[in-house]
Amino acid sequence: MYAEVDTPALLLDKPKLERNIARMAEFVAGGPAKLRPHAKTHKCVEIAKLQLGAGAVGITCAKVGEAEALAEGGIPDIVIANEIVGPLKIARLVALAQRCRVTIAVDDAGNVRQLSEAAVAAGVTLGCYVEVNVGMDRCGVEPGEAAVRLARLVDEVPGLSFDGLQAYEGHLQNVVPFAEREARAKLDMRKALFASQQIEAGGLMVGQISGCGTGTHTITGRLPWMTELQCGSYATMDAQYAAVGGANYENALTVLATVISRPAPDKAIVDAGLKAVTPEFGAPTVLVRGAKWLDFSEEHGEITLAGPAQELRVGDKIALVPRHGCTTVNLYDRYQVIEDGALVAEWKVAARGRCQ
């Protein structure tokens, strides 16, 4: 399998990727909101361009560094769905805003004032979403008076434009059963609606309400007040989303590994360990019938073998589906892009390691 690809390698199945992108585009076309896919999953200019080509209005990023990498690749409109804090990052942010349209999340008045000063000095306008805590208890102000006050401040200070709300229900993406995810998502996202109504009652217009992920898109992506969907993982998928019901989307992402030892009939060791596939959320799925991932060490993976899997030999290549795609992709410089079993391209993981 893939004689020309050395291992460990990050494989991306292009037809599956394209089908996933088309499926999400079709879903979004059937509702009121627009798609602004999160690139923290793929970190790749080529994939972002395919998403824009399928109708996405822009791209979402988590970090200034990711946004810089995508802007360098020609992505013109980026939301950084995160608070950008400190003079070093703010300086990079306003420089970025001279090259492309940038919107960020805010949840602190002092930070808003610093952003405003830097934007004025650089002669740019930064779009701002006031982040509302919809139950994830990460960043964000509470809906109600705190959100109204912050939105008003953003609107008043020069250099910033109040463009709406960041409201991501990340705490619900993996909730099973689905009926519970659905009930909680509908309830929690009412906080975003409430915040928006309060802000609009004060005379400001809330342009966007932006949030939503792969796990909730069929729920919150159809709420009439959501305007922008930030789903990311759907494009490549991973074993975690497959486990909690991502049946609409195909797994396009695998790590290719080589069997380097067969110490016992029921055991194989591969050359992919913690530096090749992250343990976040659990073990990767081994795409060999009868094979199951047992343990990681730094450079090795231990796999138990039953039935037909015991035919594996030293030198065989096998595919693993990472449990979490986002953190696994971050371990690689490039995707080996495959189609019908052949290597057709290499795409750079341009935002790899751009966590600043």
Ligand SMILES: Cc1ncc(COP(=O)(O)O)c(C=O)c1O
């Ligand atoms: C702010 C934000 N929006 C959207 C997403 C959705 O990502 P996914 O579709 O991969 O769950 C994430 C994921 O962490 C996120 O942090």
